[in-house]
Amino acid sequence: MKINIEKIRKDFPVLHQEVNGKPLVYFDNAASTQKPKVVIDRIANYYANEHSNIHRGVHSLSAAATEEYEAARKTVQAHLNATHDHEIIFTKGTTDGINLVANGFRSILKEGDEVLISELEHHSNIVPWQMACEGTGAKLKVIPINDQGEWIMEEFHNLLSDRTKLVAVNHVSNALGTINPVEEVIHAAHSKNIPVLLDGAQATPHMGVNVQDLDCEFYALSGHKLFGPTGIGVLYGKEDWLNKLPPYQGGGDMIKSVSFEKTTYNELPFKFEAGTPNIAGVLGLKSAIDYVTAIGLDVIAEYEQELLEYGTEKLSQIEGSKIYGTAKNKASVISFLLEGIHPYDTGTILDKLGIAVRTGHHCTEPIMTRFGIPGTVRASFAFYNTKEEIDKLYDGILRVKKMFG
Numbered sequence: 506m507k508i509n510i511e512k513i514r515k516d517f518p519v520l521h522q523e524v525n526g527k528p529l530v531y532f533d534n535a536a537s538t539q540k541p542k543v544v545i546d547r548i549a550n551y552y553a554n555e556h557s558n559i560h561r562g563v564h565s566l567s568a569a570a571t572e573e574y575e576a577a578r579k580t581v582q583a584h585l586n587a588t589h590d591h592e593i594i595f596t597k598g599t600t601d602g603i604n605l606v607a608n609g610f611r612s613i614l615k616e617g618d619e620v621l622i623s624e625l626e627h628h629s630n631i632v633p634w635q636m637a638c639e640g641t642g643a644k645l646k647v648i649p650i651n652d653q654g655e656w657i658m659e660e661f662h663n664l665l666s667d668r669t670k671l672v673a674v675n676h677v678s679n680a681l682g683t684i685n686p687v688e689e690v691i692h693a694a695h696s697k698n699i700p701v702l703l704d705g706a707q708a709t710p711h712m713g714v715n716v717q718d719l720d721c722e723f724y725a726l727s728g729h730k731l732f733g734p735t736g737i738g739v740l741y742g743k744e745d746w747l748n749k750l751p752p753y754q755g756g757g758d759m760i761k762s763v764s765f766e767k768t769t770y771n772e773l774p775f776k777f778e779a780g781t782p783n784i785a786g787v788l789g790l791k792s793a794i795d796y797v798t799a800i801g802l803d804v805i806a807e808y809e810q811e812l813l814e815y816g817t818e819k820l821s822q823i824e825g826s827k828i829y830g831t832a833k834n835k836a837s838v839i840s841f842l843l844e845g846i847h848p849y850d851t852g853t854i855l856d857k858l859g860i861a862v863r864t865g866h867h868c869t870e871p872i873m874t875r876f877g878i879p880g881t882v883r884a885s886f887a888f889y890n891t892k893e894e895i896d897k898l899y900d901g902i903l904r905v906k907k908m909f910g
């Protein structure tokens with residue numbers, strides 16, 4: 506099946522506007538994706554007609570909201586192919602999910618233990634582990650990357666040891682687009698009984714993810730990168746691991762009973778969902794998942810690969826342009842620099858032309874340090890983008906070069 510681009514673009518109201526007098530070209534999808542009308546309508550309808558707090562009320566509105574909320578959990582379960590719906594924890598996003606696990610590992614890690622991450626991580630998969638290590642005396646170890654922006658797998662295998670208590674790595678890199686060989690990592694880690702957490706923030710918008718096939722212990726994602734609302738995300742965890750970890754936050758919903766002498770915690774998934782959750786966000790996320798499922802994640806992946814190839818070829822034609830992240834296996838992200846031109850200047854001129862790209866370190870300062878650069882210009886494509894838009898980017902870059910070259 507081919508993508509029906511005209512129909513799809515109509516589904517996204519935000520795309521049909523002018524920015525600085527030019528039709529918007531939105532190439533900042535790795536930072537956050539736009540929302541189809543079904544998602545926006547779902548949230549509006551919830552607040553207009555259905556709102557009530559969940560899990561607590563006997564009245565009809567509350568029961569209906571609870572049912573919708575729990576139905577969304579089942580949608581996510583099916584989307585990720587988790588074994589149980591109680592392995593799906595609703596969080597604020599990827600950052601929140603990683604922090605939940607890192608907080609739990611504070612009660613597991615001891616002096617001399619190691620947490621293995623990679624040089625390719627977003628800050629949200631570095632800092633929580635640094636904090637956990639600081640509090641426990643454990644050490645952070647880092648898989649280095651090569652010039653293409655790929656993990657050096659030999660080094661990974663050397664770093665994996667009996668001291669490693671967790672491997673926490675990203676599935677797809679936000680800064681360079683590398684699709685990482687997580688299967689090999691999980692296989693090697695499991696041969697030493699080491700659990701693996703995957704940061705799936707950038708994988709889930711581009712590909713189908715099957716957590717049972719992957720066999721990872723934890724998988725974190727963000728709703729807003731998956732065409733859903735901000736402030737909502739998912740942490741998948743294997744049942745036995747979620748049972749092993751202590752609660753992240755205390756409060757309502759996460760308890761079975763409370764007295765001043767002793768509190769007993771609720772079972773999964775509620776143990777990790779303290780307080781009134783983001784009900785509208787959960788319902789919006791369900792709509793977003795239904796939307797991309799209807800298009801087909803394989804159809805999306807194929808079309809985005811076409812955009813990536815086209816964009817890479819166009820940008821490579823420009824003299825003085827250098828692409829950072831040239832892995833064999835890549836998602837639709839192109840990070841680049843123009844010789845002698847600061848990324849902020851490039852981004853500012855492109856914005857004047859209505860083209861939204863991201864500039865800077867993309868919350869991955871260690872990658873920029875690795876390449877000895879202050880940051881990059883990043884164009885990241887979603888399935889609502891077109892080759893014509895990439896042509897506009899190409900023309901825009903020529904304009905930037907003329908101004909600053």
Ligand code: PMP
Nearest residue numbers: 598599600627629679706707727
């Ligand atoms: N990991 C990766 C790879 C990301 O791209 C991002 C978002 N840029 C995050 C984690 C953090 O996601 P969020 O800000 O939605 O929590």
